[in-house]
Amino acid sequence: xxxxxxxxxxxxxxxxxxxxxxxxxxxxxxxxxxxxxxxxxxxxxxxxxxxxxxxxxxxxxxxxxxxxxxxxxxxxxxxxxxxxxxxxxxxxxxxxxxxxxxxxxxxxxxxxxxxxxxxxxxxxxxxxxxxxxxxxxxxxxxxxxxxxxxxxxxxxxxxxxxxxxxxxxxxxxxxxxxxxxxxxxxxxxxxxxxxxxxxxxxxxxxxxxxxxxxxxxxxxxxxxxxxxxxxxxxxxxxxxxxxxxxxxxxxxxxxxxxxxxxxxxxxxxxxxxxxxxxxxxxxxxxxxxxxxxxxxxxxxxxxxxxxxxxxxxxxxxxxxxxxxxxxxxxxxxxxxxxxxxxxxxxxxxxxxxxxxxxxxxxxxxxxxxxxxxxxxxxxxxxxxxxxxxxxxxxxxxxxxxxxxxxxxxxxxxxxxxxxxxxxxxxxxxxxxxx
Ligand code: 5AD
Ligand code: SF4
Numbered sequence: 001x002x003x004x005x006x007x008x009x010x011x012x013x014x015x016x017x018x019x020x021x022x023x024x025x026x027x028x029x030x031x032x033x034x035x036x037x038x039x040x041x042x043x044x045x046x047x048x049x050x051x052x053x054x055x056x057x058x059x060x061x062x063x064x065x066x067x068x069x070x071x072x073x074x075x076x077x078x079x080x081x082x083x084x085x086x087x088x089x090x091x092x093x094x095x096x097x098x099x100x101x102x103x104x105x106x107x108x109x110x111x112x113x114x115x116x117x118x119x120x121x122x123x124x125x126x127x128x129x130x131x132x133x134x135x136x137x138x139x140x141x142x143x144x145x146x147x148x149x150x151x152x153x154x155x156x157x158x159x160x161x162x163x164x165x166x167x168x169x170x171x172x173x174x175x176x177x178x179x180x181x182x183x184x185x186x187x188x189x190x191x192x193x194x195x196x197x198x199x200x201x202x203x204x205x206x207x208x209x210x211x212x213x214x215x216x217x218x219x220x221x222x223x224x225x226x227x228x229x230x231x232x233x234x235x236x237x238x239x240x241x242x243x244x245x246x247x248x249x250x251x252x253x254x255x256x257x258x259x260x261x262x263x264x265x266x267x268x269x270x271x272x273x274x275x276x277x278x279x280x281x282x283x284x285x286x287x288x289x290x291x292x293x294x295x296x297x298x299x300x301x302x303x304x305x306x307x308x309x310x311x312x313x314x315x316x317x318x319x320x321x322x323x324x325x326x327x328x329x330x331x332x333x334x335x336x337x338x339x340x341x342x343x344x345x346x347x348x349x350x351x352x353x354x355x356x357x358x359x360x361x362x363x364x365x366x367x368x369x370x371x372x373x374x375x376x377x378x379x380x381x382x383x384x385x386x387x388x389x390x391x392x393x394x395x396x397x398x399x400x401x402x403x404x405x406x407x408x409x410x411x412x413x414x415x416x417x418x419x420x421x422x423x424x425x426x427x428x429x430x431x432x433x434x
Pocket of ligand 2: 012013015163
């Protein structure tokens with residue numbers, strides 16, 4: 001019998017990849033096929049994120065909504081980071097849920113679906129060498145995990161508690177996956193990990209020869225058929241000169257770098273345990289801009305971290321003015337269970353957080369408008385990935401700008417040169433010239 005799987009994926013690229021892993025296991029080994037309609041599903045999976053409080057609250061109302069529409073005998077499974085940190089509690093609060101599978105335990109999905117009630121949220125579990133089935137959401141852009149877990153202990157962050165310690169996936173497995181992906185038509189390889197540039201720090205197989213992220217990038221780029229390489233997330237602390245040089249000089253590496261700043265104040269950075277200062281961050285960002293004039297730098301910023309003074313916040317604005325990030329994801333600090341910062345006594349009132357977030361976003365909007373306007377009449381090589389309404393097709397430039405032009409399905413997965421004629425804040429519109 002053909003069984004249907006409905007899966008909802010929240011959170012980051014790691015979660016997208018984890019969902020792909022689970023889909024692969026269920027379709028290859030258990031005879032499921034995907035559906036976009038939860039009403040006809042035999043299995044409903046919610047792959048959750050817990051990095052901020054809001055989506056966690058939403059989980060239970062979502063389960064309630066699925067209960068109303070699902071088939072009587074359909075199972076519901078909760079996976080991912082919220083599953084990791086709430087564990088059993090989910091089964092208690094939501095009896096319609098059959099299993100809870102943590103972000104580090106996705107390889108257990110085929111076991112979980114067969115049990116009456118099942119919980120596995122063990123973060124010591126090592127699945128770094130697990131051979132998953134094959135499933136890719138996109139044929140052209142392929143996500144490949146290079147590590148699992150996170151060894152940092154940023155005081156605001158729940159991730160080390162949901163994904164466990166960092167283990168690197170052996171290079172032989174990564175390179176074999178890359179080869180397989182390009183044979184099936186992949187153009188862009190997207191390497192994933194919580195701290196990609198800390199790659200190689202720990203393998204479960206101790207006999208693996210020493211290798212760092214820069215070496216891995218070079219090895220991936222040597223594979224025939226790989227046209228573009230992207231990665232996320234690098235950590236500013238590990239942006240040493242060797243890494244910047246490989247990034248700047250290897251032509252297959254896309255010139256877009258995520259540099260999660262979090263705060264521009266060295267005092268706050270120390271309390272966040274980020275391991276770098278404002279000066280180090282600025283030095284790395286400016287060096288990057290010098291080495292790669294066309295580089296696109298994106299960032300994540302948290303405002304109103306406990307104890308953040310007006311002066312600290314001004315430091316954040318100062319870094320934003322100096323680096324002029326091409327993209328910024330900004331958040332109001334959200335206290336998370338199990339984290340050190342949630343116990344700090346100097347939490348910032350919500351109104352101050354909202355006001356700071358607004359001020360930061362307004363500053364960045366002004367910068368972004370200037371950056372976008374400067375792209376007018378420029379020509380970018382775009383890899384087209386997605387059809388849009390109105391006969392438009394969308395893709396990204398090498399350096400990460402979202403570009404749209406008139407074009408048909410035949411361009412999907414292909415490169416074309418686009419001249420920008422109508423740059424907007426979030427999307428650069430243009431015309432295909434060749
Ligand atoms: N509160 C607000 N934002 C957070 N992030 C991580 N933890 C928190 C938190 N407790 C943000 C960081 C991170 C991004 C994925 O989410 O900026 O880089
Ligand atoms: Fe990804 Fe972090 Fe959310 Fe987990 S908590 S899904 S690692 S963003």
